[in-house]
Each structure stands twice: as structure tokens, then as C-alpha cells.
Amino acid sequence: MPLLELDKVTCEFGGLRAVSEVSLHLETGELVGLIGPNGAGKTTVFNLLTGVYAPSEGRILFDGASLVGWAPWRINRAGIARTFQNIRLFSDMTVLDNVKIAYHNHVRHGVMSSILRLPTYFRGEQEIEDKALAFLSLFHLEEKKDELARNLPYGEQRRLEIARALATEPRLLLLDEPAAGMNPRKPGN
Numbered sequence: 001m002p003l004l005e006l007d008k009v010t011c012e013f014g015g016l017r018a019v020s021e022v023s024l025h026l027e028t029g030e031l032v033g034l035i036g037p038n039g040a041g042k043t044t045v046f047n048l049l050t051g052v053y054a055p056s057e058g059r060i061l062f063d064g065a066s067l068v069g070w071a072p073w074r075i076n077r078a079g080i081a082r083t084f085q086n087i088r089l090f091s092d093m094t095v096l097d098n099v100k101i102a103y104h105n106h107v108r109h110g111v112m113s114s115i116l117r118l119p120t121y122f123r124g125e126q127e128i129e130d131k132a133l134a135f136l137s138l139f140h141l142e143e144k145k146d147e148l149a150r151n152l153p154y155g156e157q158r159r160l161e162i163a164r165a166l167a168t169e170p171r172l173l174l175l176d177e178p179a180a181g182m183n184p185r186k187p188g189n
Contacts, residue, residue, distance in 0.1 A: 001064055003028045004049075004172060009058035011044055018044045021058070026172070043085050046174050050082050051075045062172070077105060079171035083161045083178060091150035095141055095160055098149050099132040102167035106131075135163040 004026040011019040019041040026032055034042050047053045049060060051072040060067045067075055090098050109124035136142045139159040144152060149160060158180065165173060 002026055002061075003030075003063060005059070005061040006045075006049075007059040007061075009045075009048060009055045009060060011041075011048055011053055012056040019048065019055075023058075028171070043176055046082055046176050049075075049174060050080060076168055076170075080174065081165040081168045081170035081172070082174035083158075083165050083176055085176045085180070087154075087157050087161050089149040089157060089161055089164070091148065093149060094145065095136065095147050095149055095152065096129075096132055096145040098160060099135050099164050099167045100128050102164045103128050103131050103135075103169075105168060132167060135167050136160075138166075139163045 002025040004024070006022050006024045008021045008023055009019060010017065010021055022041075022045060024032075034045060036042055044053065048055055049067070051067065051070050051074070054068060062075075062078060062080060065078070067078070067080075070078070090101065093101070107124050107128060109118070109120040112118075113121040113124075133142055133145065136145055139162065141156060141160060141163065144156065149157065152160060158178070162175065162178065165175075
């Protein structure tokens, strides 16, 4: 069974057909690129997959379950994460907190443990901190952990957004224009 299946997915906005009968199958472990010119509907497909839009027609299945009508947070919890064409960070939060908040879905302590400050709360918070720092380290952002996200240069904001998406531990990661604004480093820089 495919991890992701789109079957003749169409999305219309008041008579304008933004996406027309898109079908694809994505298997676990596959790396696929969705390419096309500006205005081809790539971001609209991502918005359909993540519950921002509902399809006008067609089916979207993730691990055999229909995602149509699901809220974005539920789709994320099911295992789909994404980045955006235009960066969407919590700009007034630190770099570390941007990643910690994404990992919070995996916390094991409950509300009462948090209120009463039980040992499970402190262990859970330490796990969140450790995982967030590990994700920042992957993108060479650990030194910037205490900076506000808005103060990072554009390329670092892009890397932070990818780290935050990975912190949800998705089974499917959708990267919308992931290299936009990211110049390759030249030797010696």
C-alpha cells in the first residue's frame, strides 16, 4: 500500500481550476520532486495535502486513510509535516523555542504532571530540549538557539523552518521551495 495516494484530485476556486485531476502514489522511503512553472499549482497541492484546502474532487489517502476534511493539526499528528514557500516561523520566539514547540506533540507527561511539577514533567521537558538541540545541530543553528527567529538571516530562517518541520518526526515531509534564498557556501566562508 502506498504511503500517500492522490487519485484525480481537483481544486477549484470560484470557477478557476487551480489543480486538475492530479494523481500520484508515493511509497515509504521515496524521494520525489514536484516541479513545474510558477502558477502550476505546486503549493496548492501541498495545501491540499496538509488540510489548508479541501479538494473539490478526488481522494487523498495517507497510509490508507482519507485525509479529506481533516484539520491541519490532525494531519500533522498523523505524520505529515511541511515547510512553506514564504517562511512561517514564530518570529518573536527563540530559535530553540521554535523547534521545541514542534516536538511538543511527542511529550509523554500530562497536564497534572506539569501543574504539580512532578519528575515526569522535568524528564519530558529535558527530552524536548535535547531533541530540539539535536535538530538545531543538524542545521548548524545550535549556536543561535537563544536568538529571536526574526533576527536570523533569511537562509538560516529557512533552515530553522526545516528543522522545526523535522521535529514533528513526520513520516512524510513536504518542502515547498526548500532552497529559496539559500546560497551555497564557498570554500573558506
